[in-house]
Amino acid sequence: MTMNTPEKRQEILSAFEHRHATKAFDPSKKISAEDWETILEAARLSPSSFGYEPWSFLLIESPQVKEELKEFAWGAINSLNGASHFIIALARKNVTADSSHVKHMVEDVFGLPFSADAPQTQMFKQFQVKDFDLNSERALFDWASKQTYIPLANMMTTAALLKIDSCPIEGFNRSELETYLSKKGLLDTTEFGVSYMLGLGYRTKEIPLKKRQTTDEILTVVE
Numbered sequence: 001m002t003m004n005t006p007e008k009r010q011e012i013l014s015a016f017e018h019r020h021a022t023k024a025f026d027p028s029k030k031i032s033a034e035d036w037e038t039i040l041e042a043a044r045l046s047p048s049s050f051g052y053e054p055w056s057f058l059l060i061e062s063p064q065v066k067e068e069l070k071e072f073a074w075g076a077i078n079s080l081n082g083a084s085h086f087i088i089a090l091a092r093k094n095v096t097a098d099s100s101h102v103k104h105m106v107e108d109v110f111g112l113p114f115s116a117d118a119p120q121t122q123m124f125k126q127f128q129v130k131d132f133d134l135n136s137e138r139a140l141f142d143w144a145s146k147q148t149y150i151p152l153a154n155m156m157t158t159a160a161l162l163k164i165d166s167c168p169i170e171g172f173n174r175s176e177l178e179t180y181l182s183k184k185g186l187l188d189t190t191e192f193g194v195s196y197m198l199g200l201g202y203r204t205k206e207i208p209l210k211k212r213q214t215t216d217e218i219l220t221v222v223e
């Protein structure tokens with residue numbers, strides 16, 4: 001038996017219909033501290049492979065940095081001009097069984113002893129090396145980067161439920177951006193690379209109707 005109501009379902013679907021990649025933000029409207037904390041919690045509580053959370057987020061408040069970012073981030077200009085909050089999501093590099101990050105997660109976050117020979121460590125190694133073929137720096141970065149898109153979706157959906165608009169952004173030159181952030185002391189390129197950006201705020205105008213494939217086109221039921 002389900003306790004869900006038609007109203008609850010409608011609230012969820014309305015949020016998804018309301019969410020749209022916002023091209024023009026109203027610079028005079030700011031997200032409240034409480035709403036912002038809720039959005040950040042949605043990111044922080046997101047799931048990740050083995051629970052290793054291979055991510056970090058820069059919240060860019062500096063007007064100077066926002067201005068300078070425009071040079072490398074053509075897809076972010078609208079957000080940089082008007083969004084209340086602007087995030088750059090970073091993905092961790094080289095999250096392997098013998099990395100200091102995995103040790104930190106296991107010991108400090110999970111509160112467990114870490115050992116290179118523990119079954120959990122060996123399983124993770126086997127998963128990365130054999131099952132998922134994560135045998136290059138690029139493959140490892142892309143695997144971490146994929147996971148950063150889970151907090152992205154959760155932040156956008158949470159925002160939409162709170163009637164806050166957003167725009168996910170991949171419109172930037174990654175290597176130029178990373179060089180810039182590193183020169184500014186905002187990015188340690190041995191530890192992280194840029195995954196995406198996200199603008200959040202309030203739209204200035206109503207949105208066109210969504211265009212999507214039908215469920216039939218994207219779903220195959222295997223009976």
Ligand SMILES: Cc1cc2nc3c(=O)[nH]c(=O)nc-3n(C[C@H](O)[C@H](O)[C@H](O)COP(=O)(O)O)c2cc1C
Nearest residue numbers: 019020021022023075076167168169170171172210
């Ligand atoms: C990973 C990703 C990257 C995107 N990059 C940009 C971008 O750089 N600039 C932009 O204005 N929109 C960007 N978009 C927005 C998409 O164009 C938009 O989500 C898509 O056209 C569907 O429209 P809707 O989100 O309004 O429903 C991006 C979306 C995603 C998911």
